Amino acid sequence: MAERKSRLWVTVFVAVGMIMLLQYQPIHEYISFVKKEQTVTAEKILDEKERLRAQVEKWKAERDEAPIDAVIDPTWKAIPGYNGRIVDVDASVEKMLATGVAGPEMLVYKEVPPAISLDQLGAQPIYRGNPKKPTISFMINVAWGNEYLDSMLDTLDKHQVKTTFFLDGSWVKRYPEEAKKIAERGHEIGNHAYSHPDMSTLGTQRIHQEISRTQEIISKTLGIKPILFAPPSGAFNKQVVQIAHSSYQMKTIMWTADTVDWKKPSPSFVIKKISGLMSNGTLVLMHPTAASQASLDQLLTIAKKKGLQPVTVSEVLSSRRLP
Structure with a gap:
């Protein structure tokens, strides 16, 4: 009888200990206790x-x-x-x-x-990403400015950032090695028409020509088929967007914030302007210019401090959540 009472008191003691653990201890400590306590019954008092x-x-x-x-x-x-x-x-x-x-x-x-x-x-222009996704893209339209490309590519590498370069078709034809350099660094390639025209003034045949010639030269040179189209100077109309969408399965990309770097502003002007416009889903328009080259490093740093992840345009537009 005494032995049975003793076993009963041991069981009660263990039960009380387990209940106290459940009430006052963090779960991970409770799990650790359960794993070490070999005498606890299968029920473990309160099931883990x-x-x-x-x-x-x-x-x-x-x-x-x-x-x-x-x-x-x-x-x-x-x-x-x-x-x-x-x-x-x-x-x-x-x-x-x-x-x-x-x-x-x-x-x-x-x-x-x-x-x-x-x-x-359907066929709609796109100016920004979703305001809940903490991403930003410093997209770079290239039709000139080779002297600044290497420095901008090095800055992107320094920050371990991949972005989107929209390439003019005639530029790719003239400078295939420069185009390859961009692609080989892992950046996304977009279509920027062939001869930098005002797309909103073109007829149907010429719109097709500008887009298709660029697709062909990029495919031939880089082995890539772009899925994004950036109209030169941001000039487009409904027909341009519809043709890009239905004939080439391309999204027409605009921008949220413009560096206006072609006007040769000071780097401090670009940094002040763009940093004030940074938010979730912002698409920043840049070119390989002195102003953008000199401001890119600081802009990437500011974006990260604001909790924004600099990525490609396609990643900004994707509905995927960031890790």
Whole structure:
């Protein structure tokens, strides 16, 4: 009888200890205790997995985010959507049990795409990314300015940034090695028409010619088929956007913030102007000029300090969430 009473008191003692742990100790300490305590019954007083699940469900309620549909804005035209996220409760619990560590940083997420994507909006110009996605792109239109290219490429490498270069077709034909240099550094290549015309004044045949000749020379020189089109000087009309979309499966890209570097402003002017316009989804227009070359390093630094990740235009437009 005494021995049975003794065993009963041991069981009660363990139970009380477990309950105290559950009430006052962090989950990861509880998991560690359970793994070391070999005498605890299969039920482990309060099931470890269910306790974890309850906590994960609380975190889930705080951290789930609904997706955002792509929309046509009266000012900014087509704005891409942004994936939502939900906590995968089962995967999160299993991960915590396997590692012995429990906390919000161990949650496993699933992305949820929006019901309406950018592609579903049809032929629309694009001026910016989704205002919830913390990205920015310093896109560079190239039709001249070879003397500044190497320095700008080196600055991008220094910051480990890949961006988008929109190349004029006739420039690629004249300077194929320069074009290859850009592509070999891992940057995205876009189409900037062939002869830098005012696209809004052209007839159908000439619009096709400007886009198709550039596609052909870029494909021949770099083995790349661009999916983005930037009209020279930002001049376009509905027909230009429609042809780029339907005939070449290309999105027409404009900009959110313009350095106006072709006017030869001072680097300090460019830095002050653009830093004040930086926000989620901003597309910054640059050219290989002295002003942009001299301001790029500081602009990349400022963007990162603002919590913005400098990326390609395609990444800004993607609904994918950043890691």
